[in-house]
Amino acid sequence: MSAAEALVAEIAAGGHDPPDGAQLRALKELCRDDESGAALRATHDALLGALSKRRATAARVAALRTMDELFRRSHQFRVLVLGRLRELFRLAFGAHDTGRVAAECYYAWVERFGAAYQRLVYGFRYLRFIEKVDFRDAARAYRRSDPENVRRRQLSHAENRREYMRRSLVAVRADVATMRRRIEDSLAVLDRCFAILAPDIAGLMDQFSARPETQRRSADRGNEDGDDEDDLDEVLAVMAANRHAINIDIDPDRILEVEETPGNAAVYDAIRDQLRLCVRAYRPRVDIWLAKLQRIDRDIDVDVEQLQALVAGLSERMAVSAAKCADLGVDPSRMHRQPADSHADASEDDFEDVSEPPPRQPQPRAAVAAPPRQHPVFSLLGDSRMAADPTYVDPRRLRSRQARPAQEAEPDPIGDMLRETAPVVSYGPDLMYWGRTEISANTSGLEVRHRFLGSARDEPVLPDAARRRLQMRAVHHAEPERPTIKACRAPLGDGRLCPRRDMVKCPFHGRVVPRDEQGRPQAGFIEAGATEAGPSEPEPTKTGPSEPEPSPPRRKRPRTGGPRRDGKCDASLFKV
C-alpha cells in the first residue's frame, strides 16, 4: 500500500468533516511533490474506492471533502476526476447520504472551473436536468461562503454604510439650515414672554439692596460738604431712609404665582402658540436630527461635532422653555383659536378669525313644476307627445288595455259596416304621412348649411316626388339562393388553369376543390382526408392486395386528357 493510499485510508477512517488538517496537509504535500503524478493517480483511485464503500457515510463524506480539496489544487487531479466522472456521479449522487455534500462540492467546482473545463459544465447539466439533482442549496452555500464573495460583500457593505452616512449628514445639514432660524425665533419669543410674565428679580434684589448703601454713602458725603443742595438731598435721604422701612422679602427661588388674567391673555396666547409649535413641530425634528447625527461616524466630516452641539443646544433650550411654560401653568390644550394644521408655519398665525356666517334658513321654494323624471334608456317613454305618433305604442297603456276586459262599445252600425269592408293594413311609416300635402324636411329646427346644397334657413318642404315615395310601401322579396359556381382551376399541361365551371365534378380533373393561384389544392381540402397526387406525380404506385389499412383509392391511369373511355364514372369521386 503506497503512502497516498495509506493517507487516504486514514482520512476516510477518521471520518471528520472537514477532514483532519494535518493528514490533509500531508496528502497535499505528497501529491505536490510527486512529479510523475503517480501519487495523484493512486490518491484518486483510493478516494473512489473509499467512496464506493457502503454504509460508511462519514468515510465517504471525508473522501468527498478530500477530493474537493485536491480538485481545487491540482490540474492533473482535475483531469483524472473528469476522466471518470460518470463513476463519481454514480457513487456520490447515487446515495442519499452524500448527495448534499456532493452537490455543494460539485457546484463550487463548476462555478470556479467551469469556464476552463467544459466537461464539468456538461456534467452539471446532466445532473441538473436528467438526474434532477437540486443545486439550490449548494448555490446558496456557495454564494455565502466563497471568500471572494464574502470579501466583496463586506466591502460593499462598508462602502454602502459610509455612503449612507454621508447622505444623511447632507440631509441633516440642509434641514437644520432651513429650520434653525424659525426655531430660534420661536425660542426668542418665548423668552420675551417669560421675561414679561416673570421678570428676573434676582437683579432687582441686588438693585434694591444696593440702593440704600449708595444713598447712605452719598448722605455721608453730603454731611461733610455742607452745601445747600446737598443739605436738601441729605434731608430727603434721611427722611426717606427713616420714614419708610418696609421689608420686602422676595425670594427669587420661590416661584412666582402668575396666573392668566384678561390683562396678560395676549402674552399667554403668544406663549401657547409658540409652545404648540415647539412641541408638535420643532421638538420631533430636533430629536430626529440628534438621532441621525449620533449615528454618523465622526470621521465622515469635520463639522459633525459642531452640528451636533448646535442641535443639542436647541433641544436643551426648548426643554427649558417647556419647563418654564409648565411652571407658569400654561395649558396648551386650552386654546382660544383652533388652528387647522399644527405643523403650519408661523405665518399662518397672522390670519384673523373669520366669524362663521349665520346658518342658512331653508328658503321656501317657488312652486316650479319639476321636469318629469326621464327613463335612463328610453328617453321618450312616457312622453306625452308620443301619443300623437300612431306608430308608437306605449307599453304601459298597452298593458293596462290588455288587462282591462274588452269594453262594450256603443253600437255603431255604420262603423261596423265600414270595418267589415275595410282592408286590414298593418301600421307602417307610410300611414304616418298618408294624405299629407306638405312635409317639412328639416324638423330639427336647426339651421342646416350644406356646402353645395345650400342652407335650410326657411322651412324646407319635401318635394312632391319624395312625398309620394314616403307614402309608398316597399315589399322586399328575397332573392333565391344561387350557388356560386367556381371554376375547376386545375393546372393544365400548358400552364393555364382549367376554366371549366361545373357544379360538382369536372370530367377531366375530378371533384372541383378550392385551389390557389398555382392550382394546388388548399389546406381545407387536405384536412378533409382525401389525397390527390396531382399532375406532378408521373406514375402513382398500386399497393399490394394484402393491405389492411383503408388507403384512398388508387388510380389506374393518370388523369390527363379526357374522361374515362368506358363511359362509366368513378363513384368515389362523387363522395362529397
Place this chain on the structure above:
Amino acid sequence: MDQAAAVDIVRARARGARHSLAARVVGALALAEDRRLARAHTGAVCSVAVGGAQGRWLLSAGADASVQLFDLDSSGGGGDRDGDGGAGVRLVGAARSVPARGGHARIVSSVAWYPVDGGLFTTGALDGTVRVWDAATLEEACRFDAGARVRDQALSPTGAHALVAAAAESPYVRLGDLRTGAFAQSLPAQQAGGTAVAWSPRDPYALASAGVDGSVRLWDVRRAAPHLADLGGAGPAHAGGACGLLFAPGGQRVVSVGADHVIRVWDLAAPQSPTAEFPGAASTAAAGNRLAYAPVGKCELALAGGDILFCPRGDAAVAVVDLAGGRQLAPLDGHLAPALCAAWRPARQELYTGGADSNVIAWCAPPHAAPSAGQARLRADAWSDSEPEPEQQQQQQ
C-alpha cells in the same frame, strides 16, 4: 472501358486523398474547450442536424419537446448562468428556439434540414406529427398528421422532389409531399414499426427503411413492387432491432447499426450480406438490457469525408470507424449518458454529438481544442506552498 477505368482511378485517388486528410483530422478530434453550446435542453437530445450554407446552423431536437437553432459561427451568446465567456470560452448562443409550448407536444424525435437551402426544416415527434418549419421565423408552415408516433423522418438530399419519408410506430412508412401538403403514399414497411429512414444521395427515388424487427428494406417509391431488396437476405439485418441508417455519399453503400451495437456496411449491389461488420464495445452488454438508444430507440450516424463513420453508442462514447481502412479508431468519450446522435460539419471539420445527458458536445481538431489564456490561468495548479498559509486558511474556515 478505359475511360470508365480512368474515372474510377481518379475517383479512388481523390477518395484516398480526402480519406487521409479526414483520418488525420478525425484521429485528433477532441472535446472542444473553447466553445460550448449555450442553452441546454432539459431532456435527452434526440437529434442534431447541421445545415445551411457552410453548415452554419445547427438544429437540435430534445426530449423536452423543444427544438433549438444555433448559429455556429456566432461569437458569444447571451449570458449563460453556468459559465462565463470571460475566460475565453465562446458560448454558442441559441439563435432561436421553439419552446415546448409553441411546437410539438411530445419528444421531438428527429429534425432534418431541407437539403436545397437552409430556409426550412422538418421535425418529427412522438405526438404523431411531422411539421415543416420556416427557419427564418421558426414558425410552423405545414403539418402532416401521421397518426402514430413518428420516430424518424428524412428529406431526399438530391432535392429532386419534396417528399418527406416518415417512419412511425405503424406498419407504414408514409411519404408526405411538401408541395401539396398531404401524404402522397404509404409504403408497407415493417410490421412492428419503423425506426429509421434514409434517402439515397444519388437516386432521388431510392429509400431505405429500418424497423424494430431488425429488417432494413430498400424501396423505389415509384414502383409498384413492394420493395426492392431486403438487406441481410433471409434473416433480419440486426437482431433485436435496427436503430440507425445512413447512406454513404456514393449512394452505393448503406451503413446500419442495430440494438446489438454492431455496425454493418452493406453494398447495394449485393444486399444479402454485409461487406463489413464492426462489433460494438465490450460493455454494451449492460447497455443492451435497457432499451437501446432510449427514449426514441434510434440513433443518428454521421459520416465525415465519406469514409469515417461516427456512431453514437449506448455506453456514452461515440465510436469512430474508418470504413475504408476497416478499423475502429479511438472512441470519443465525453457524454455522461448514452450518446444518441451525431452530425458532421465539413466546412470546419467539427463534430456535434447529442446524448441522453441533455448535452450537445462539440468536437474539433487540436488547434481549436487548446485552452485559451484565461482558461490556462484557471487551470493552473494552486498548491499552497508555505507552511503558515494552510493555518491561515484553517482559521478562515
